[in-house]
Amino acid sequence: MASIDDRRITKDTYRDHLATVNEKGGRNWIYPKKPSGRYYKARNIFALFLLAFFFAGPFIEINGQPLLMINILEREFVIFGVRFWPQDLHLLVFGMLTFIIAVVLFTAIFGRLFCGWACPQTIFMEIVFRRIEYWIEGDASSQIRLNKAPWTTEKILKKASKHAIFYGMAFLISNLFLAYVIGKDAWFELVTDPPSQHLGGLSAMIIFSGVFYGVFAFMREQVCHFVCPYGRMQSVMLDNNSINVMYDYVRGEDRARVGDRKKVEAGKATLADLGFSEDTSFGDCIDCYQCVKVCPMGIDIRNGTQLECVHCTACIDACDHVMDKIDKPRGLIRYSSENAIREKERKIVNPRVIGYSSVLLVLMTTFVVLMSMRSDxxxxxxxxxxxxxxxxxxxxxxxxxxxxxxxxxxxxxxxxxxxxxxxxxxxxxxxxxxxxxxxxxxxxxxxxxxxxxxxxxxxxxxxxxxxxxxxxxxxxxxxxxxxx
Ligand code: SF4
Ligand code: SF4
CATH class of the missing domain: 2.60.40.10 (Immunoglobulins)
Structure with missing residues (x-):
């Protein structure tokens, strides 16, 4: 079990180390501290709307057609109530291409805003499953204690109830997923007809439930690190003007703990005594590690923009609490860009964004023309x-x-x-x-x-x-x- 110090990734090593992998190649399990603050509140409210939408999606109809149905086996595709036939494959491919360029453009401007606020993986993991875990096992320190403790009745009860609820949630999500894929009517038949009539469908339901349970109970952040293609492509889509969750190193460095600062200020120790160089000038970061403790990805945002960061904003809230306590302005960690922090210059429109926008405009226009030419x-x-x-x-x-x-x-x-x-x-x-x-x-x-x-x-x-x-x-x- 890794403590925060065991997996401490320094400025020099973070580029070739994963916080979730230990020296022997095993897993460092992350126990993020329960977040709280204005961003967490806002994310919860937004997630509730999205969850309501996710669950209602298969039952919403437009002109008698489902809002969304992607039935690959039967080659039936309905998007926003418009049914696409196999003969419309070129339209689907064009639409997909337009969507991908729109995602690239959005990412170039707003970074991984989608990951933190709207990605189903983050929403289910951080807002649903993690909450259940906090509710049953307590905050990070209680979870660590429980895992180290011997198998008492209390521990068995807590673990069994957590995993039973996790499996129940995974089963629910699997049903929702199937309803999107085969349509609500076929899904309803699947769950109401005798099991012998739908052996294939029921097997799919059990397999999907197992996959979702494995993802949310065990794989967790590893999905974002290793499975999600969007996460892997971040480095080619972001630039110094992209808006990310960022640590303001200009304001925060040189970092030093409160105790060390006080000793130096009171003349009880010199900078050299405490291991600082002579030209050290203390910034606002008090090296309290609160931003690291809340991070569900196990990273230290002070090392800069990293592939693992899903922009969940937990570190912003944690640092704002610290800034409030030490009477400094909030926003040492905030949504910003590299150029805004280093050059104090925020430039959203740049040649890359103009290039992506132009390609997107051409694709969108072509898509609209193709749609309007689609014969009845x-x-x-x-x-x-x-x-x-x-x-x-x-x-x-x-x-x-x-x-x-x-x-x-x-x-x-x-x-x-x-x-x-x-x-x-x-x-x-x-x-x-x-x-x-x-x-x-x-x-x-x-x-x-x-x-x-x-x-x-x-x-x-x-x-x-x-x-x-x-x-x-x-x-x-x-x-x-x-x-x-
Ligand atoms: S660094 Fe901050 S925003 Fe990024 S994943 Fe960790 S807590 Fe979330
Ligand atoms: S929470 Fe803020 S003050 Fe504390 S270590 Fe992180 S950046 Fe520094």
Whole structure:
């Protein structure tokens, strides 16, 4: 079990050490002190709204469609009530690209604001699971004591109840996750039908529950360190103008403990006696380690911006408490940028931000144009697989086709199909001429052409799909005929 001194990472070593890994490569378990303060309060309120939204999400509908559904297995995607079909893959890819550039731009300006305030991992870990742990096992020092203590009835009860609640929460999150993936109706069937009817779905539920339990009970900050790709990419997205949780080293250094300061001020010791250099000038940091003790990532923010920092703001609150006590202005640790601290200059608009913004603008415009060009109906006509042409009386030939019409609107649409080139007969074989909103209609028809209209083995057919007398789509396909 590592004390804060065991994992103390100094200015010289923090770049090649992880606070959560000990000398032998084992895990240094982090026991962050319970945070309190204005930022923690604000984060709690914001997290409550987000949690309410997360849990309500699968049940919110827009025009009868879920707010969000990402069903990869069934290839059903609904984003903000708009259903995307497999045929809209290019739109999804474009939308994803736009989203990624927006994230990069946001990060270049605001650093990891998302991680601290809105990331589900941080919210569930710090606001839900960590709170349960504080409630059952007490603050950091009580947790350390409990873990060192022998297995008494009290310890067994505390550990068992904590892990039972953790598993219950993980089960809840797993259900929520499934509802987002398969939709609320399929999820409801999964939990209400006899288990034998949904063995696959129930297995997924149990696996996801186990994964979430493992993440929040054991992996914790390791997910942010090693699994999250967003965290790993921070170093390439941030620059000296990005806003981060930062220690104001200009104001804080040289740091010294209160006792040492008093000794020097009272003339009871010289700077050299206490190991300071002769040119030491005390700053506002009293080296009390409160900012380190509250950090759920186990780092010392005074070493500068670090990959592990998730911007949870706990160190800001802790240091503000200290500043209040020693009668110094708050904000020794605060949201700021390297340039703002070093040069006293805050510059949000810089060439990088302008570059990202320009790319984002182009992508957003293209995405909007593509969305507006997205046709309401999408028709596919294919010659029936495995069939050849049929010879008809009067030197005529026929091919049979399958037609599939996707209606991307929310209303029922009537349509008619017309063969515009070459001239020929279109014979319906039980074709459907209307398609319900957000669904697909399928049918079959036959095309009959005279020999003089054929162009050898393959003749191109051009169809028009009309709705309310207007051409909504032109579809091309091939007609198989005799070679001569
Ligand atoms: S350094 Fe501060 S903001 Fe960053 S993770 Fe630690 S406590 Fe949170
Ligand atoms: S809490 Fe503030 S004063 Fe204390 S060590 Fe951290 S930065 Fe220095």
């Amino acid at each position: 109906l999408e028709t596919t006509i294919l010659r029936e697989p495995g069939t050849l042409y049929q010879e008809l009386p009067g030197d005529r030939f026929s091919n049979i086709y399958d037609i599939k019409v996707i209606n991307k609107t929310f209303d029922e649409v009537d349509y008619e199909l017309e063969l515009v080139s070459p001239q020929g007969a279109l014979v319906s074989l039980g074709n459907v001429t209307s398609v319900e909103g957000q669904s697909i209609s399928e049918g079959r028809f036959m095309v009959q052409l005279s020999r003089e209209d054929l162009n050898g083995l393959q003749t191109e057919l051009i169809f028009q799909v009309k709705s309310n007398g207007e051409v909504v789509e032109t579809v091309r396909t091939g007609f198989l005929g005799p070679a001569n």
